[in-house]
Amino acid sequence: xxxxxxxxxxxxxxxxxxxxxxxxxxxxxxxxxxxxxxxxxxxxxxxxxxxxxxxxxxxxxxxxxxxxxxxxxxxxxxxxxxxxxxxxxxxxxxxxxxxxxxxxxxxxxxxxxxxxxxxxxxxxxxxxxxxxxxxxxxxxxxxxxxxxxxxxxxxxxxxxxxxxxxxxxxxxxxxxxxxxxxxxxxxxxxxxxxxxxxxxxxxxxxxxxxxxxxxxxxxxxxxxxxxxxxxxxxxxxxxxxxxxxxxxxxxxxxxxxxxxxxxxxxxxxxxxxxxxxxxxxxxxxxxxxxxxxxxxxxxxxxxxxxxxxxxxxxxxxxxxxxxxxxxxxxxxxxxxxxxxxxxxxxxxxxxxxxxxxxxxxxxxxxxxxxxxxxxxxxxxxxxxxxxxxxxxxxxxxxxxxxxxxxxxxxxxxxxxxxxxxxxxxxxxxxxxxxxxxxxx
Amino acid sequence: xxxxxxxxxxxxxxxxxxxxxxxxxxxxxxxxxxxxxxxxxxxxxxxxxxxxxxxxxxxxxxxxxxxxxxxxxxxxxxxxxxxxxxxxxxxxxxxxxxxxxxxxxxxxxxxxxxxxxxxxxxxxxxxxxxxxxxxxxxxxxxxxxxxxxxxxxxxxxxxxxxxxxxxxxxxxxxxxxxxxxxxxxxxxxxxxxxxxxxxxxxxxxxxxxxxxxxxxxxxxxxxxxxxxxxxxxxxxxxxxx
Numbered sequence: 139x140x141x142x143x144x145x146x147x148x149x150x151x152x153x154x155x156x157x158x159x160x161x162x163x164x165x166x167x168x169x170x171x172x173x174x175x176x177x178x179x180x181x182x183x184x185x186x187x188x189x190x191x192x193x194x195x196x197x198x199x200x201x202x203x204x205x206x207x208x209x210x211x212x213x214x215x216x217x218x219x220x221x222x223x224x225x226x227x228x229x230x231x232x233x234x235x236x237x238x239x240x241x242x243x244x245x246x247x248x249x250x251x252x253x254x255x256x257x258x259x260x261x262x263x264x265x266x267x268x269x270x271x272x273x274x275x276x277x278x279x280x281x282x283x284x285x286x287x288x289x290x291x292x293x294x295x296x297x298x299x300x301x302x303x304x305x306x307x308x309x310x311x312x313x314x315x316x317x318x319x320x321x322x323x324x325x326x327x328x329x330x331x332x333x334x335x336x337x338x339x340x341x342x343x344x345x346x347x348x349x350x351x352x353x354x355x356x357x358x359x360x361x362x363x364x365x366x367x368x369x370x371x372x373x374x375x376x377x378x379x380x381x382x383x384x385x386x387x388x389x390x391x392x393x394x395x396x397x398x399x400x401x402x403x404x405x406x407x408x409x410x411x412x413x414x415x416x417x418x419x420x421x422x423x424x425x426x427x428x429x430x431x432x433x434x435x436x437x438x439x440x441x442x443x444x445x446x447x448x449x450x451x452x453x454x455x456x457x458x459x460x461x462x463x464x465x466x467x468x469x470x471x472x473x474x475x476x477x478x479x480x481x482x483x484x485x486x487x488x489x490x491x492x493x494x495x496x497x498x499x500x501x502x503x504x505x506x507x508x509x510x511x512x513x514x515x516x517x518x519x520x521x522x523x524x525x526x527x528x529x530x531x532x533x534x535x536x537x538x539x540x541x542x543x544x545x546x547x548x549x550x551x552x553x554x555x556x557x558x559x560x561x562x563x564x565x566x567x568x569x570x571x572x573x574x575x576x577x578x
Numbered sequence: 579x580x581x582x583x584x585x586x587x588x589x590x591x592x593x594x595x596x597x598x599x600x601x602x603x604x605x606x607x608x609x610x611x612x613x614x615x616x617x618x619x620x621x622x623x624x625x626x627x628x629x630x631x632x633x634x635x636x637x638x639x640x641x642x643x644x645x646x647x648x649x650x651x652x653x654x655x656x657x658x659x660x661x662x663x664x665x666x667x668x669x670x671x672x673x674x675x676x677x678x679x680x681x682x683x684x685x686x687x688x689x690x691x692x693x694x695x696x697x698x699x700x701x702x703x704x705x706x707x708x709x710x711x712x713x714x715x716x717x718x719x720x721x722x723x724x725x726x727x728x729x730x731x732x733x734x735x736x737x738x739x740x741x742x743x744x745x746x747x748x749x750x751x752x753x754x755x756x757x758x759x760x761x762x763x764x765x766x767x768x769x770x771x772x773x774x775x776x777x778x779x780x781x782x783x784x785x786x787x788x789x790x791x792x793x794x795x796x797x798x799x800x801x802x803x804x805x806x807x808x809x810x811x812x813x814x815x816x817x818x819x
Contacts, residue, residue, distance in 0.1 A: 306633075324634040353641075353642055354638070355634055355635045355638050374635050407647060411639045464615075464618070467636075470633070470636045
């Protein structure tokens, strides 16, 4: 916490067209992928630190851009399938190439990203432009040699995992075995093998026999970072279910059910809606889970199902505004949450381009803003405050002047360093802490 | 928005009664809020069926909210019984909360005056009724949910329509679809396609859960041509063909 508020620098990259819909660092943090509403994926790469300027740590530049998904039309249902990228997940790197999974509502794709920085020259039968030589001009044989060329990043789709989902995919998660991954939609979770596209195994199915009995949907799911048999999924009723794939082929019976009893004093017609979990993330240690619901982030200990061990208020001042937020649909916004590399700080987005960080050790929290005005490159981010009546300081924002169209739904934290990526509508902000870039 | 309606209500009360009825005032303002929330939720559920990409999670959460309100109102005994006095608030109060959601429908109604909708299912002047709700062609009673300052007798039909909505929430009755469709005399309605689409789960997955609530309309690419019957004309307006 102390490190991040000290001297973060900022690189704001504006993607001209589209609203960013997902942000994800790879396992080393060298690459940062973003997906947008137009089906594009943009990958940023961190420049290696320069010896000439030791204080200028690597900044992120565009590495590759490609069109991952196109809009489709489902003729049977007379429905357009959006090309919006819902999630991107990197595969652990196993060779020189990088691989990632990207998904829209219906189809998951495996992309391979390779670099080419050499090309062969000196063919016998082809000339420089690749045209066939007139054989009569060939008088001697030469061995083609590899010559350096400008770096070219090539992206190719290696697998397309289609037709696995009737409902909209909300999560994908790569297993620690690096061979399988899961995809979850509103009612079902499927397990895929990365090499097999024509078959998937259904591991969770909560669709009721009679759809009129439907009262709960799956909202997010993730594999445990270390135990390849464990995964968790969250529901719209605020519960988490930890499942063990060794127990049964169909994991409809959870191994553990994490649910906090409702607070009767806070009960309203909106209680269920605000308890719906919009994101769930295992800690890097695998010991804890982080969940985000509309007003709070909660830390759960895998060993305790009865209640979360920590609860942090993201924007409790909205509790009295729930009816308006229901009317304008903001109450259905799905915010994500993130751990830092050492699991000591958690982060999540809010409205007005604010995002919040909570230090689990010191119990201090901070509100920061991602906006062009307050984030000139190398500028220090100033903590913001929302005032709820009472004493108002000079730069406070009042609850009523919050801009609910500026929401930070997607955030990501570098796996090792204090570098964060914040998606604010169609702008990507990358903040890093210069003074202390190592984890504390 | 609530404050406005509440203030009018409070002023009216205070003119008539003493502080002893302050408790009653609180109760009725709660009922007012609850009613507004119910209206808003029903509108949201209807609207979600018109969207290209309905969100199942959102629909389920809204439907659960509606059920909660219905349960509470049933326990209170305020469900189904509509005393004319209880409905004495000005029509605008009830609509304040749904104003924003109604706006698109109002604009459309301004451009295309609603044709007569169904027969004998609505009691108020037809021209006042917003065509939006009749996109659920078989669910015509809902048109009175969108009543815009019509006479008070419409309130009876509104509550009756709520009953019908909840009945279909609870009991799925496929045969009633055909009955409701029997009014439609347009040759352009391919009954089989439409019924298959609504009943057979070929409709968008996210809306499946609420097929008991309101069937989806045929998609915009389907057969709503210009010289359709009344209901089809309305559907056409709504999908903006």
